[in-house]
Amino acid sequence: MKTRGAVIRQAPGKYEVVNLELDDPRQGELRVRMVASGLCHSDDHVATGDIPVGVYPFAGGHEGGGIVDAVGPNTPGFAEGDKVVFSFLPGCGRCRWCATGHQNLCDLGAGLLAGARWNDPTSYRLHLEDGSPVGQMCGISTFCEYTTVAVDSAVKVAEDTPLEKACLLGCSVGTGWGSAVNTGEVRPGDTVIVAGVGGIGANAVQGAAHAGAANVIAVDPVAFKREAAESLGATHTVASIPEAGELARSFTNGQGADVAIVTIGVTKGEHVAEAFSGVRKQGTVVVTGLGNVTEVGLPIAISELTLLEKKLKGSLFGSSNPSADIPRLLELYRAGHLKLDELVTTEYSLDEVARGYEDMHAGKNIRGVIRY
Numbered sequence: 339m340k341t342r343g344a345v346i347r348q349a350p351g352k353y354e355v356v357n358l359e360l361d362d363p364r365q366g367e368l369r370v371r372m373v374a375s376g377l378c379h380s381d382d383h384v385a386t387g388d389i390p391v392g393v394y395p396f397a398g399g400h401e402g403g404g405i406v407d408a409v410g411p412n413t414p415g416f417a418e419g420d421k422v423v424f425s426f427l428p429g430c431g432r433c434r435w436c437a438t439g440h441q442n443l444c445d446l447g448a449g450l451l452a453g454a455r456w457n458d459p460t461s462y463r464l465h466l467e468d469g470s471p472v473g474q475m476c477g478i479s480t481f482c483e484y485t486t487v488a489v490d491s492a493v494k495v496a497e498d499t500p501l502e503k504a505c506l507l508g509c510s511v512g513t514g515w516g517s518a519v520n521t522g523e524v525r526p527g528d529t530v531i532v533a534g535v536g537g538i539g540a541n542a543v544q545g546a547a548h549a550g551a552a553n554v555i556a557v558d559p560v561a562f563k564r565e566a567a568e569s570l571g572a573t574h575t576v577a578s579i580p581e582a583g584e585l586a587r588s589f590t591n592g593q594g595a596d597v598a599i600v601t602i603g604v605t606k607g608e609h610v611a612e613a614f615s616g617v618r619k620q621g622t623v624v625v626t627g628l629g630n631v632t633e634v635g636l637p638i639a640i641s642e643l644t645l646l647e648k649k650l651k652g653s654l655f656g657s658s659n660p661s662a663d664i665p666r667l668l669e670l671y672r673a674g675h676l677k678l679d680e681l682v683t684t685e686y687s688l689d690e691v692a693r694g695y696e697d698m699h700a701g702k703n704i705r706g707v708i709r710y
């Protein structure tokens with residue numbers, strides 16, 4: 339069928355809305371009419387070239403929800419009209435990682451940025467009108483009015499789910515919340531630093547608060563972000579990571595934070611090093627943010643790692659199991675414990691995607707969301 343979507347033709351570049359040809363669903367696939375998509379910073383990394391992808395043009399978007407419009411032949415488990423939230427990481431259910439409760443690390447993730455079908459790497463679900471292939475971000479491309487995806491990427495949610503908010507569960511909420519609760523293992527009474535209050539960091543703040551942290555110190559150079567963090571559970575806010583480290587030491591008899599979570603838009607080695615200095619002996623630094631993927635090296639003293647037994651952990655989708663955790667977080671939202679409505683600061687049309695990213699750079703949004 340014909341559809342429209344926002345693509346990057348080359349990197350660095352800007353998202354541009356074009357006409358597209360979309361494949362009908364094959365066996366094991368669904369076609370979905372998109373309802374809403376969040377504007378995550380990772381799609382901006384694709385635009386700047388910080389994250390190179392397998393093929394250009396490349397259709398962006400990996401945080402979305404929609405309504406199943408067609409189900410591939412012999413594809414059980416889904417019906418037309420079902421509401422789904424996509425997981426930006428697929429879960430096959432069979433690999434070592436899926437089988438041991440680490441669905442975020444499913445082996446299918448290896449094909450995430452190639453843009454083609456995971457099981458058929460020269461086959462693309464999207465094409466330009468002239469027939470040239472268009473890559474799909476994370477196999478889903480939520481910046482399209484319609485998209486065809488593997489069932490591994492779709493999590494069915496209840497009929498009354500407000501997808502214009504629940505779309506955030508497809509990346510930012512699980513990533514941020516899980517960075518605190520799962521990867522960081524925040525405990526009641528902890529002192530936690532969250533560096534960078536965007537879509538991811540806002541949810542790390544919520545996760546740390548849910549896990550019972552006594553002090554949640556949110557860091558962001560933008561005043562509006564610091565105010566938003568306070569309404570999401572931050573007990574203190576500062577403009578830089580070194581200030582947060584100082585504050586954490588003042589609460590802990592000079593020791594430092596138990597956990598520091600780095601969710602900065604363009605994460606650099608020095609941000610990780612600053613967070614590393616802010617945690618106590620045996621403290622944990624969780625690195626969730628991404629930057630230029632070719633950059634190597636962290637300016638950290640090996641002695642600080644060795645002698646103070648500090649821990650440094652990466653976090654992908656908050657070390658979550660999306661098939662279980664997307665419904666679980668939705669329950670927290672329904673029960674009034676998890677804030678989603680407050681995270682959506684501006685809604686955009688598909689044609690306004692590039693403006694949405696300008697607003698991200700200007701620090702105007704916690705999360706911008708495209709409404710179809």
Ligand SMILES: NC(=O)c1ccc[n+]([C@@H]2O[C@H](COP(=O)([O-])OP(=O)(O)OC[C@H]3O[C@@H](n4cnc5c(N)ncnc54)[C@H](O)[C@@H]3O)[C@@H](O)[C@H]2O)c1
Nearest residue numbers: 379380534535536537538558602603626627628653654655
């Ligand atoms: N690991 C994962 O699974 C995963 C998933 C999604 C996104 N990400 C990455 O997480 C990062 C955050 O994404 P986002 O969508 O929340 O981005 P965002 O742009 O919405 O938010 C980033 C925030 O960092 C702030 N910031 C910039 N410099 C800072 C500094 N020196 N100290 C403190 N704060 C600073 C910005 O003001 C902004 O509020 C990105 O790098 C993104 O690619 C990782």
Ligand SMILES: [Zn+2]
Nearest residue numbers: 378380509510
């Ligand atoms: Zn994301």
Ligand SMILES: [Zn+2]
Nearest residue numbers: 430433436444
């Ligand atoms: Zn798997």
